[in-house]
Amino acid sequence: MQLEAMYQEVILDHYRNPHNKGLREPYEGEAHHVNPTCGDEVTLRVHLEGEGQDARVADVSYDALGCSISQASASVMTDLVIGRSVKEAMAVGDEFLALMQSRGQGEPDEDVLEDAVAFAGVSQYPARIKCALLAWMAWKDATARALGEAS
Amino acid sequence: MSLLPEEIKKDFPLLARTVRGGRPLVYLDSGATSQKPTAVLEAEREFYERRNAAPHRGAHLLAEEATEAYESARATVASFIGGTPGEIVFTKNATEALNLVAYAMSNAATAGPEAERFRVGPGDEILVSEMEHHANLVPWQQLCRRTGATLRWFGLTDDGRLDLDDLDALLNERTKLVAVTHQSNVLGTVPPVERIAERARQVGALLVLDGAQSVPHQPVDVSRLGADFLVFSGHKMLGPTGIGVLWGRRELLEAMPPFLTGGSMIEVVRMEETTFAPPPQRFEAGVPMTAQAVGLAAACDYLTGIGMDRVHAHEEALVAYTLERLGEVPGVRVVGPRTTESRGGAVSFTVDDIHPHDVGQVLDELGVAVRVGHHCAWPICRRYGVPALTRATFYLYNTLADVDSLVDGVRKAQEFFGRR
Numbered sequence: 001m002q003l004e005a006m007y008q009e010v011i012l013d014h015y016r017n018p019h020n021k022g023l024r025e026p027y028e029g030e031a032h033h034v035n036p037t038c039g040d041e042v043t044l045r046v047h048l049e050g051e052g053q054d055a056r057v058a059d060v061s062y063d064a065l066g067c068s069i070s071q072a073s074a075s076v077m078t079d080l081v082i083g084r085s086v087k088e089a090m091a092v093g094d095e096f097l098a099l100m101q102s103r104g105q106g107e108p109d110e111d112v113l114e115d116a117v118a119f120a121g122v123s124q125y126p127a128r129i130k131c132a133l134l135a136w137m138a139w140k141d142a143t144a145r146a147l148g149e150a151s
Numbered sequence: 152m153s154l155l156p157e158e159i160k161k162d163f164p165l166l167a168r169t170v171r172g173g174r175p176l177v178y179l180d181s182g183a184t185s186q187k188p189t190a191v192l193e194a195e196r197e198f199y200e201r202r203n204a205a206p207h208r209g210a211h212l213l214a215e216e217a218t219e220a221y222e223s224a225r226a227t228v229a230s231f232i233g234g235t236p237g238e239i240v241f242t243k244n245a246t247e248a249l250n251l252v253a254y255a256m257s258n259a260a261t262a263g264p265e266a267e268r269f270r271v272g273p274g275d276e277i278l279v280s281e282m283e284h285h286a287n288l289v290p291w292q293q294l295c296r297r298t299g300a301t302l303r304w305f306g307l308t309d310d311g312r313l314d315l316d317d318l319d320a321l322l323n324e325r326t327k328l329v330a331v332t333h334q335s336n337v338l339g340t341v342p343p344v345e346r347i348a349e350r351a352r353q354v355g356a357l358l359v360l361d362g363a364q365s366v367p368h369q370p371v372d373v374s375r376l377g378a379d380f381l382v383f384s385g386h387k388m389l390g391p392t393g394i395g396v397l398w399g400r401r402e403l404l405e406a407m408p409p410f411l412t413g414g415s416m417i418e419v420v421r422m423e424e425t426t427f428a429p430p431p432q433r434f435e436a437g438v439p440m441t442a443q444a445v446g447l448a449a450a451c452d453y454l455t456g457i458g459m460d461r462v463h464a465h466e467e468a469l470v471a472y473t474l475e476r477l478g479e480v481p482g483v484r485v486v487g488p489r490t491t492e493s494r495g496g497a498v499s500f501t502v503d504d505i506h507p508h509d510v511g512q513v514l515d516e517l518g519v520a521v522r523v524g525h526h527c528a529w530p531i532c533r534r535y536g537v538p539a540l541t542r543a544t545f546y547l548y549n550t551l552a553d554v555d556s557l558v559d560g561v562r563k564a565q566e567f568f569g570r571r
Contacts, residue, residue: 002171003516003567007509012568038508038524039532039539065538067508068568131508 029146040066074135174518182544194449224448233372244395248382333365338487348377390450394443404430466496
């Protein structure tokens, strides 16, 4: 059944026991994103150590409201970006975006995406792609703010 | 049931298709848009194949026939709601019809003395409610921003009704216009329009009713409604997309300045200035949606043939059954009235610990199409403290078995997200 393809065990695990959830100090950038079609929302903070693209993502904390896909994606995202340089983390984000836009045809690289490969099935459901991307977009935005790039 | 929905389904080609792995379609999203009977599809096709031309222009035979088709559609729609053709303005949809009135009111600032009644400014109030669709909220918010008027609103009771305890205070001498739904697209609630209309009359406020969910589903007679304006969309009542209706009392339409300007809506045009045509043409700039008007008239004829009383009774039976069946499922909470009294065919609910998106995904997998999200009525979700809702809406082609499929699907979602 298709449901199992979308709701992989790893997604449901992250949904039930989200990693890094809750807003924390310190942080240099914060972003609030909503999905206007369903009302899901996320407030996300980024704490960087260092300057520019080589800065290390020291912490990502968030508070979010939404479906299993959006909640699990936020949790998986924090695992993937914390501890990396901004540049590396952005590259992972680009890889995830490409997977989401693949309409089920993508061949995700598990070495890069780790638990996020579980979202491959979501890319077949156009209405749910935004759910999976919500936290990633908030993270990119908050990081740009932390780096002083946002207007 | 007095209707035979299984027979009616045969009139709707789309309802015969299968979805997601060959499952039969259970369509419970008519509140978003309805499916179309063959009669409507054929009426549009016949117009394009036989009579297509721009109405109200040119003197050739086709232009005459297209004009006749368009104006005859107007008469059919008027008769469907108990109005006269001169009170029917065709718009793109209900949203545009509401914007038409809102923009006409700000345009009144620079119109002649006849438009006095529509002028709003600082100190004036516009009254809406917390259960409005965004289409009947945002245009009024924006009107207030443009003019300096103040937006006020009726709150909601815990059981999903309009809270009218403060009716006299909220609807007062400063109120220029009150705009409320005639049937909530989320809660199903049908507010007591007569009470609101009576108070509006006392204080001289205009009353706009959003009939997007009422006109398709219950008998509506504007001659007894007490409203000044009524709006609705064709696509929610078996008609095509791209056509909606603004009904307005004739004397008001005559005094109201235009919203969109251009061809067809003029009387005399000079380089220096322009005078406008009488209504309804004054509000129909550009070549109109002729085939869509013809399709909408066919939809009205189809519904009249079945009888709006029967459509309403059928949906009431479906809602009663849905409330009963959903009530048997632990963890399901209906947001809105729990009885069929003054209530239409929208049933919105939450399922404990499962987000509506996830409920909707499981239902979709089973071939059941429902709406999930905030339903273009975000303030309702805030009022009841939920991020989003799952909503089933019914129409004349739905059966009790469709409700069973919904309830089975909800239980399946509980199993799926509970067991793993």
